[in-house]
Amino acid sequence: MNSVKSLLCNASVYTGTNILNAGIPFLLLPVLTRVLSPTDYGTIAMFGIVVTIMGAFTGLSVHGAVGVRYFHLDRQRMPSYVGSCLAILIVSSAVVLGVVAVGRPWLELITHVPGDWLMVAVLVSSAQFVINIRLSLWQVQYKAIRYGAFQISQSLLNAGLSLFLILSLGMAWQGRALGQAAAITAFMLIALFLLLRRAEASWPTNTSDARDALKFGVPLIPHVIGGLLIVTTDRFMITNMLDLAQAGIYMVALQMGMVLGLLTDSFNRAFAPYLMEALVKKDRARDFKIVRWTYIYFIVVTVVALLLGATAPHLLGVLVGEQFRAAAGAVLYVAIGYAFGGMYYMVANYIFFMSKTGYLAVVTFASGVFNIVATYFLIKLNGVIGAAQAFMLSQALIFLCTWWLAQCFRPMPWREALFPENT
Numbered sequence: 001m002n003s004v005k006s007l008l009c010n011a012s013v014y015t016g017t018n019i020l021n022a023g024i025p026f027l028l029l030p031v032l033t034r035v036l037s038p039t040d041y042g043t044i045a046m047f048g049i050v051v052t053i054m055g056a057f058t059g060l061s062v063h064g065a066v067g068v069r070y071f072h073l074d075r076q077r078m079p080s081y082v083g084s085c086l087a088i089l090i091v092s093s094a095v096v097l098g099v100v101a102v103g104r105p106w107l108e109l110i111t112h113v114p115g116d117w118l119m120v121a122v123l124v125s126s127a128q129f130v131i132n133i134r135l136s137l138w139q140v141q142y143k144a145i146r147y148g149a150f151q152i153s154q155s156l157l158n159a160g161l162s163l164f165l166i167l168s169l170g171m172a173w174q175g176r177a178l179g180q181a182a183a184i185t186a187f188m189l190i191a192l193f194l195l196l197r198r199a200e201a202s203w204p205t206n207t208s209d210a211r212d213a214l215k216f217g218v219p220l221i222p223h224v225i226g227g228l229l230i231v232t233t234d235r236f237m238i239t240n241m242l243d244l245a246q247a248g249i250y251m252v253a254l255q256m257g258m259v260l261g262l263l264t265d266s267f268n269r270a271f272a273p274y275l276m277e278a279l280v281k282k283d284r285a286r287d288f289k290i291v292r293w294t295y296i297y298f299i300v301v302t303v304v305a306l307l308l309g310a311t312a313p314h315l316l317g318v319l320v321g322e323q324f325r326a327a328a329g330a331v332l333y334v335a336i337g338y339a340f341g342g343m344y345y346m347v348a349n350y351i352f353f354m355s356k357t358g359y360l361a362v363v364t365f366a367s368g369v370f371n372i373v374a375t376y377f378l379i380k381l382n383g384v385i386g387a388a389q390a391f392m393l394s395q396a397l398i399f400l401c402t403w404w405l406a407q408c409f410r411p412m413p414w415r416e417a418l419f420p421e422n423t
Contacts, residue, residue, distance in 0.1 A: 017148030017266065028159055029255065032176070033320040035166060040173040041248030041324075042239060046113050047121060047177045049232045054125035056224040057096045059089040062217035063129055067136040068352060069212070071276055079202035082133060084209040086201060093126040112239055117177060124181050127188035134191035137200055140273050147269075150187070158183035222361035225368065233368070233375050234387035241379055250384045252320055253327035256312055257334030260304055264342025267297070268349075275349050279410065291417040294346050305339035306332075326384070333388035340395035347399070350406035359405055367398040
């Protein structure tokens with residue numbers, strides 16, 4: 001019972017944190033959509049995508065190993081392990097900066113982001129890696145309040161700087177991008193200071209930790225790329241098949257659906273450490289309980305997605321400027337896509353626990369390729385709404401395939417919990 005209370009308590013903290021974090025961009029939405037043009041908003045969206053894409057390569061996804069290895073390694077060894085991950089970040093970021101510098105003209109053409117800002121995006125993604133390590137350690141240590149306070153403070157600084165640069169200094173999309181970059185950089189320095197001060201990061205003492213982190217992270221790169229193909233292809237194709245203004249309108253629809261995404265993400269941050277710890281020892285009764293609550297969770301996120309889609313026209317009528325209200329038609333599909341994403345979190349944890357990330361990478365990459373094809377044809381057929389439909393279908397595909405993989409590697413009583421009379 002105490003573990004359930006702890007789970008619910010941490011989930012409520014993460015949920016409250018993510019609601020506040022979601023509320024901050026929503027407070028910006030009525031301002032930005034009235035001050036900036038759809039084209040400016042589209043450029044902001046593309047800058048954010050570039051940061052996300054660079055994040056797949058700066059650090060090589062090894063920060064994920066910190067949260068998993070925390071339950072397997074001796075506590076005295078963890079600082080060196082974290083240090084190894086930071087060393088990998090330094091080397092990989094330098095390589096990525098060099099590649100971006102060489103490919104700058106081509107990248108400017110396809111992203112519509114100026115070259116100098118492409119370099120900034122690499123540095124921002126590197127800073128986010130350090131923040132992610134700090135947050136991962138708090139997550140597995142069940143320090144949800146510290147986690148939440150850190151994230152909310154970062155979001156407030158991000159929003160405050162953005163508003164100051166846009167409203168007071170008259171900057172356009174550059175003010176939003178600079179506000180984001182400055183806030184992430186500042187909190188990267190805070191995160192690094194806290195890691196060193198609390199002796200949670202130290203100079204690497206052997207190469208085996210780096211090899212282990214790379215063994216965990218590198219197979220995830222195709223997984224991350226596949227995920228990026230799902231969440232970024234739509235904006236790239238809208239920008240190049242339609243225009244930047246349509247990408248800005250689509251970004252508003254994504255921000256509406258992201259409300260559900262933040263809620264599912266917050267629950268998973270509380271649930272994942274609990275599940276990882278529970279799976280160490282096999283317990284049939286506990287497995288039944290986990291599966292039944294998971295099914296309830298599936299139903300809840302589906303209902304929330306449908307409600308969000310139904311109320312979107314009314315919400316957008318209040319929240320955004322007239323030029324952005326065309327986003328309402330895409331919100332339902334985006335919200336259902338985020339619901340499938342929430343379901344994916346619940347089953348992907350089993351694969352992470354079993355360290356079978358290579359298989360997960362195949363599924364995600366294949367789903368990403370499917371998303372490219374679906375997005376292309378559905379945009380030609382339905383415009384911006386077609387992009388949202390492709391996002392929904394891709395999220396459904398990756399969820400179903402990951403669920404099947406999870407059952408292969410860590411069997412759970414999914415069928416028995418649904419049909420107990422047949423067991």
